[in-house]
Amino acid sequence: MFQIGGHLSTTRTSKHWIVILGIILRLVSSFACASSASTEQMLSTIQIGNSRIDVTLESGDLTVSHDELLAWVRNAAESVAAYYQRYPVPHVALHIIPSGGRGVYGGRTFGEEDGGSIRIHVGKSTTAAGLKMDWMLTHEMVHLTFPSVPDEHHWIEEGIATYVEPIARVRAKKFDANAMWYEVVRDMHQGLPESGDQGLDHTHSWGRTYWGGAMFCLLADVEIRKQTNNKKGLDDALRGILLAGGDMRHDWPLENALDAGDRATGTTVLRTLYARMKNEPYPVDLPALWQQLGIAQDGDTVRFIDTAPLAAIREGITYGTPGDSPKAASEARPRTIMVGRRASPRPIS
Ligand SMILES: [Zn+2]
Numbered sequence: 001m002f003q004i005g006g007h008l009s010t011t012r013t014s015k016h017w018i019v020i021l022g023i024i025l026r027l028v029s030s031f032a033c034a035s036s037a038s039t040e041q042m043l044s045t046i047q048i049g050n051s052r053i054d055v056t057l058e059s060g061d062l063t064v065s066h067d068e069l070l071a072w073v074r075n076a077a078e079s080v081a082a083y084y085q086r087y088p089v090p091h092v093a094l095h096i097i098p099s100g101g102r103g104v105y106g107g108r109t110f111g112e113e114d115g116g117s118i119r120i121h122v123g124k125s126t127t128a129a130g131l132k133m134d135w136m137l138t139h140e141m142v143h144l145t146f147p148s149v150p151d152e153h154h155w156i157e158e159g160i161a162t163y164v165e166p167i168a169r170v171r172a173k174k175f176d177a178n179a180m181w182y183e184v185v186r187d188m189h190q191g192l193p194e195s196g197d198q199g200l201d202h203t204h205s206w207g208r209t210y211w212g213g214a215m216f217c218l219l220a221d222v223e224i225r226k227q228t229n230n231k232k233g234l235d236d237a238l239r240g241i242l243l244a245g246g247d248m249r250h251d252w253p254l255e256n257a258l259d260a261g262d263r264a265t266g267t268t269v270l271r272t273l274y275a276r277m278k279n280e281p282y283p284v285d286l287p288a289l290w291q292q293l294g295i296a297q298d299g300d301t302v303r304f305i306d307t308a309p310l311a312a313i314r315e316g317i318t319y320g321t322p323g324d325s326p327k328a329a330s331e332a333r334p335r336t337i338m339v340g341r342r343a344s345p346r347p348i349s
Contacts, residue, residue: 040059043070048074055069058095063126076137089114098121104130138168156257160213163213163217222310234317243264
């Protein structure tokens with residue numbers, strides 16, 4: 001984790017002053033660009049609810065336009081805001097790095113004093129359609145929503161990002177629910193314990209970290225919904241953690257986060273499930289779970305079976321509890337408030 005000192009980052013600046021500053025930055029950059037080989041261009045500031053995302057683009061060739069890049073950032077921000085009913089931190093410095101190849105890769109997210117910073121690579125040959133299909137930027141933004149926990153619990157950070165990202169995109173209408181469940185059913189088995197497994201806190205393989213963590217989230221979501229007659233879900237627990245101040249800027253013991261989540265749902269599901277999964281393999285019968293949720297694989301998609309015993313819970317996981325998100329739509333509509341250029345990269349250590 002590192003910190004960035006920012007002239008605009010720590011204060012809430014009026015739109016008027018931001019526009020003036022944008023003009024000044026453009027003037028400065030027009031002088032500086034001529035002599036500077038490595039430049040970073042300030043594309044835009046996206047305002048989403050009370051949060052600001054400063055989008056900068058490092059020098060390099062790309063197929064996609066600036067507008068297409070900004071639409072991609074907005075889609076990811078809207079997805080996270082749809083799931084959490086707000087954007088998680090006041091400010092994000094988002095650095096887009098043009099790179100070789102095709103697609104989006106190499107995303108990294110860091111907690112900062114006033115929010116976070118994300119660095120993410122976009123391949124030169126990436127198309128607008130490719131950006132529309134991207135999941136990685138949403139995954140990185142989900143990392144902002146949860147406190148930093150000690151290393152042995154890294155599975156919960158990656159598990160939440162892996163589990164929430166596709167659901168968040170469905171809730172923001174950026175991704176199809178059938179495709180989402182198809183991928184979840186296809187991929188979740190990678191989180192199952194293999195021989196020699198010593199539980200999530202002690203088995204740091206890729207599968208157990210990303211998909212083992214996601215499986216913890218799925219099991220918690222189902223159990224919270226069972227215990228609350230489908231009135232609450234993991235989304236309520238995760239919003240509760242965020243509301244309690246547990247975002248990426250802060251280092252918390254894992255137990256504090258789980259307790260905040262459990263308080264939000266009036267259950268002890270997170271603490272109970274953690275106790276069962278932290279030191280032991282805890283095998284899960286995934287085919288039986290898909291059957292109960294009413295999800296049947298059908299070629300390269302899935303069919304939903306609405307007479308299945310947990311079909312309503314599947315709907316709750318997918319779309320949230322009905323009437324639960326009155327603020328989401330307005331919070332999720334971003335405004336662009338500044339376009340300008342900056343001459344040199346922001347110092348990063
Ligand atoms: Zn991640």
